[in-house]
Amino acid sequence: ELVALSRKLTARLPITEKAGPIGRPSVWADGRQALCETVPYFKTPQGGCHQNDGHVYAFYFDSVGHCREYMDTDVIIARSGGGMEMDKDRNLLQSRDHEYQGKSKQSKSQVEAVLNNIRHENPIVIICGDRNEGAICRMPHKFCVLGWYKPIAVWTEKTLGKGGRAFRTIKYRFERLGSKDAWFAPKEGVSLTGEYYQLAGPLTYASCARCRKQHPQMYLEGWMCLTYDCESLWKVDGKRDAAYGRLEYNPAYLLQRTPWSDEQEPYDVRVPIPDVGNYIGDNLSYINTRGICCPKCGKCNSRRYFKGWKCENRECDWERFPKHFPVRPAQLHSPWDTFGDGPSLGRNTFDEANVKLAIEHYHGMKIYRYTFNGVEGSLTHITSNARLNAAANGPNDMLAALQQQDDPELELPLERRIFAGTGGDFMSSYSINYGMPYKFIASGSSLPFEKAPWPVRSARADLNWASQNILGQEGHIDFNEQLIFAYLEKQKLEYHDDGEKGLGPRIATLSLGASARMHLRMKHKHFVGCSKTGIFTSDKPIPGCKGGDAAYHQRLEAWHALEQLRESDRAQYIRRQKEIPHELGMYQDRNKVRAGGDLVVLTLNHGDMVLMEGRQIQQYFEHKVQSEGYLRFALTCRTVLGDHLKPDEMPAFEVSPD
Numbered sequence: 001e002l003v004a005l006s007r008k009l010t011a012r013l014p015i016t017e018k019a020g021p022i023g024r025p026s027v028w029a030d031g032r033q034a035l036c037e038t039v040p041y042f043k044t045p046q047g048g049c050h051q052n053d054g055h056v057y058a059f060y061f062d063s064v065g066h067c068r069e070y071m072d073t074d075v076i077i078a079r080s081g082g083g084m085e086m087d088k089d090r091n092l093l094q095s096r097d098h099e100y101q102g103k104s105k106q107s108k109s110q111v112e113a114v115l116n117n118i119r120h121e122n123p124i125v126i127i128c129g130d131r132n133e134g135a136i137c138r139m140p141h142k143f144c145v146l147g148w149y150k151p152i153a154v155w156t157e158k159t160l161g162k163g164g165r166a167f168r169t170i171k172y173r174f175e176r177l178g179s180k181d182a183w184f185a186p187k188e189g190v191s192l193t194g195e196y197y198q199l200a201g202p203l204t205y206a207s208c209a210r211c212r213k214q215h216p217q218m219y220l221e222g223w224m225c226l227t228y229d230c231e232s233l234w235k236v237d238g239k240r241d242a243a244y245g246r247l248e249y250n251p252a253y254l255l256q257r258t259p260w261s262d263e264q265e266p267y268d269v270r271v272p273i274p275d276v277g278n279y280i281g282d283n284l285s286y287i288n289t290r291g292i293c294c295p296k297c298g299k300c301n302s303r304r305y306f307k308g309w310k311c312e313n314r315e316c317d318w319e320r321f322p323k324h325f326p327v328r329p330a331q332l333h334s335p336w337d338t339f340g341d342g343p344s345l346g347r348n349t350f351d352e353a354n355v356k357l358a359i360e361h362y363h364g365m366k367i368y369r370y371t372f373n374g375v376e377g378s379l380t381h382i383t384s385n386a387r388l389n390a391a392a393n394g395p396n397d398m399l400a401a402l403q404q405q406d407d408p409e410l411e412l413p414l415e416r417r418i419f420a421g422t423g424g425d426f427m428s429s430y431s432i433n434y435g436m437p438y439k440f441i442a443s444g445s446s447l448p449f450e451k452a453p454w455p456v457r458s459a460r461a462d463l464n465w466a467s468q469n470i471l472g473q474e475g476h477i478d479f480n481e482q483l484i485f486a487y488l489e490k491q492k493l494e495y496h497d498d499g500e501k502g503l504g505p506r507i508a509t510l511s512l513g514a515s516a517r518m519h520l521r522m523k524h525k526h527f528v529g530c531s532k533t534g535i536f537t538s539d540k541p542i543p544g545c546k547g548g549d550a551a552y553h554q555r556l557e558a559w560h561a562l563e564q565l566r567e568s569d570r571a572q573y574i575r576r577q578k579e580i581p582h583e584l585g586m587y588q589d590r591n592k593v594r595a596g597g598d599l600v601v602l603t604l605n606h607g608d609m610v611l612m613e614g615r616q617i618q619q620y621f622e623h624k625v626q627s628e629g630y631l632r633f634a635l636t637c638r639t640v641l642g643d644h645l646k647p648d649e650m651p652a653f654e655v656s657p658d
């Protein structure tokens, strides 16, 4: 009878046959990014556990669970600890023991963190995925927040894993906090009756003869010790190992409830929508770049639009575009960055061993030009000052105009573009493209310059002027594309290059609003000398690589020798590409460093321009930009060479000259 009851309580249908839930989740998401940007309790780009400061805040359970996992409306028994590998039949198998202890006092393991939650009576939020085979109902979305749970117990079992070996598996028991009805109770399912409790009887406990620890009788097969490091672990009555696969749960264990002294939720899992649009800059601050949980349907939405939030659920029409109070440069800078009429004080730094600096002055602008040993091209920083910024239609007027989003003439439809190849993740900052389409790291369409607000057209003219007058006519091709980035507080553009095929050799940016740091460094494959897979870099080595001058000369010699083989002996060429990294010690180093240190760090202020000239600059180096204040625009012009675009990539409009 007990076995029959156990099977009744634990029986779960395959996902497609599960009954739907009686209610709807008050918080849900169809993507991890939207969830992580919205709720405070789950902020993990990978994995199923959000843990910080020695506490766990949330677990996400999805897909195939452990053979002895369990979920009903009140209790969840789960394994969570990683160490899983796919076998050749695509079954996920445990491939090592779960870790009980962290590597140091500072880095607590997940188990230690859950135990800490138990000691502090800190509940945890549980999120269930729609591929969770053990779920009690069919989950309506990819991420469904079930609610707050009390972590009740942690113990160890054994599971058959890779290579037919038994590994230690850590299990957790959670019980739902409070007594509200669970929204995820299935429309048809087992309802617990008094009869079941009577049949199950009380839960019994026993202590291990070896480790003296007490454990409940969890399975009907018999009592076993569940202590991680006890020799009697998983031994039925201390003798033989219990089965490693499915076992019948003791119904008394499943029906057991553990009250806490206070069962109130710490806060509603549906976070309130931000109160914004009341003060200057409140719509630009980091906290308000986060997502919202739609107050109408519960969907988590990233803040996709510069103007605010819009629920992306097709069946919902909720949106909020808070009032924007224009911000002035003086609110975004230290006073000394913006008030002088003389040449600006540069705050740039560079690596004198590998980079040369030349200084020029032109019409009140102080110009820093950086060139790099062994590389054709330059990086030029043109600094502005208070007088230039205040000129009619100059940077101050541009910054003001770009913020007048209520004026249809000045509308700038800025939104976070989707990173190419991520399956839908947004970049951190907001962007829009004008003129020729530019296939950069994120996808997006382009609009004609005629539709752009005047600062966009004016910036193109200024950047064309700077290219011709500061870099020179030779090599100048008029810019026909402009990509605008708007950065709110803490937003940045990670390391990348602008070396896509089909671009002219010059790239020019006008910076407006808050200051930013632009970092330029040598790419990993040039700095280390080989790819992450250990293939010798085919481009000519340049000075400043890892290992200094001696390593550079060795690499150069190897490169010349290899080039001789390129045409004459293809097979030997390919073999040497793999051998050289081992011979020169690069192979061993290739995963130890990410890339070279910064060669130049520019501090860009309001009104400054940056010119990058030469394909080799993009070939050898990569740059990132980190904004420092809470509103910055970067207007970057390039020349997209039309003959590199396929007919279907050409814009539907004519790109008129500047």
Ligand SMILES: O=C(O)CCC(=O)C(=O)O
Pocket (backbone or CB within 6 Å): 483, 485, 493, 498, 509, 511, 516, 623, 625, 634, 636
């Ligand atoms: O934010 C900036 O100043 C530069 C943006 C950038 O790196 C780019 O458009 O490629």
